[in-house]
Amino acid sequence: MADAYVALEGERVVEARSRAPGQARGEVVFTTAYTGYEESLTDPSYEEQILTFSYPLIGNYGVREERFESDRVHPRAAVARELTDDVAEWLESEDVPAVDHLDTRDVVTEIRDEGAMKCGISAGPDASEEEALEQLRQCKHMSDHTTIGEQVSVDEVEVHNEDGDGATVALVDCGAKGSIISSLVERDAVVHVFPHDATRDDVESVDPDLLFISNGPGDPVNFGAAGELVEQKVGEVPLAGICLGQQVVANALGGETEKMEFGHRGVNQPVRDLRSGRVVMTTQNHGYTVADPGEKLDVTQVNVNDDTPEGLENGDLDIITRQYHPEANPGPNDSLDFFDDVLAMASKS
Numbered sequence: 232m233a234d235a236y237v238a239l240e241g242e243r244v245v246e247a248r249s250r251a252p253g254q255a256r257g258e259v260v261f262t263t264a265y266t267g268y269e270e271s272l273t274d275p276s277y278e279e280q281i282l283t284f285s286y287p288l289i290g291n292y293g294v295r296e297e298r299f300e301s302d303r304v305h306p307r308a309a310v311a312r313e314l315t316d317d318v319a320e321w322l323e324s325e326d327v328p329a330v331d332h333l334d335t336r337d338v339v340t341e342i343r344d345e346g347a348m349k350c351g352i353s354a355g356p357d358a359s360e361e362e363a364l365e366q367l368r369q370c371k372h373m374s375d376h377t378t379i380g381e382q383v384s385v386d387e388v389e390v391h392n393e394d395g396d397g398a399t400v401a402l403v404d405c406g407a408k409g410s411i412i413s414s415l416v417e418r419d420a421v422v423h424v425f426p427h428d429a430t431r432d433d434v435e436s437v438d439p440d441l442l443f444i445s446n447g448p449g450d451p452v453n454f455g456a457a458g459e460l461v462e463q464k465v466g467e468v469p470l471a472g473i474c475l476g477q478q479v480v481a482n483a484l485g486g487e488t489e490k491m492e493f494g495h496r497g498v499n500q501p502v503r504d505l506r507s508g509r510v511v512m513t514t515q516n517h518g519y520t521v522a523d524p525g526e527k528l529d530v531t532q533v534n535v536n537d538d539t540p541e542g543l544e545n546g547d548l549d550i551i552t553r554q555y556h557p558e559a560n561p562g563p564n565d566s567l568d569f570f571d572d573v574l575a576m577a578s579k580s
């Protein structure tokens with residue numbers, strides 16, 4: 232007998248098995264990544280979403296903290312065909328509901344056909360179809376999480392590699408993955424991590440060589456302070472951005488973003504560099520995209536599958552951004568040279 236229910240927009244309820252009890256709601260998304268469940272489940276960009284794994288067996292190499300991208304699980308719930316006990320116990324200890332033993336091919340197909348959708352989950356001994364539907368009714372659209380930045384950002388400035396010899400980076404934490412910080416630190420940068428609503432004065436107090444806008448969850452228009460900072464600092468200091476960071480930079484410089492039908496989430500998204508013609512495999516996790524880069528930014532890289540902008544640049548203003556995750560984790564390391572490029576830009580400033 233089912234002890235978990237997944238209610239999808241349109242009020243279709245799918246029966247499942249509870250692996251970690253609780254009630255949850257969020258936009259249901261899927262990742263096609265076949266490894267890297269620890270990294271995905273701790274990626275702050277999944278805040279307020281329900282993460283479905285299209286790969287059928289999740290957890291087969293355990294759970295190790297050193298692979299975490301932040302200090303907690305961010306999706307509101309996890310859905311898989313089969314979750315191992317290790318993962319189920321971890322999610323239960325984090326109070327994050329998890330369900331399995333449902334046909335995830337069916338859920339993924341529905342999202343692909345109908346687009347990103349709201350979802351409600353009820354799991355455990357007290358689970359009911361009605362509760363799953365109630366969660367669904369209370370679910371908000373991702374763009375309506377207007378204060379999501381507060382949920383995922385540091386409260387106070389943190390400094391990494393204070394004695395480093397490299398560039399001074401002001402990283403605006405909109406929900407930064409740990410691997411972005413470690414990729415910069417490995418290149419000897421001194422990284423000052425600022426709250427999502429840092430002001431121009433805050434950032435100028437460290438006299439940065441590079442202003443870096445991190446990844447983060449939801450609609451980039453809800454990160455107004457970061458956008459304002461970009462507007463104020465453009466031309467004065469080199470600028471870099473990853474994922475939400477690319478979107479914030481584009482919006483601040485006269486471009487526009489929009490919600491995608493069902494987004495890109497996985498570790499084998501092909502990206503073509505328009506200058507070299509080279510294609511790299513990339514890690515992605517985004518539901519919004521740059522619809523119009525504006526006049527100041529050139530599209531330098533595109534997604535091979537749907538032509539959406541994957542890289543934006545302005546050589547005169549020293550701006551480089553990526554829609555994908557060059558820091559990988561999970562996923563391929565093919566585009567780690569992004570960090571060398573942005574730090575080279577910082578050192579000539």
Ligand SMILES: NC(=O)CC[C@H](N)C(=O)O
Pocket residue numbers: 276445446447448449450451473474475476516517518519520
């Ligand atoms: N990984 C991210 O930074 C995600 C960017 C943005 N929140 C989106 O969903 O498009």
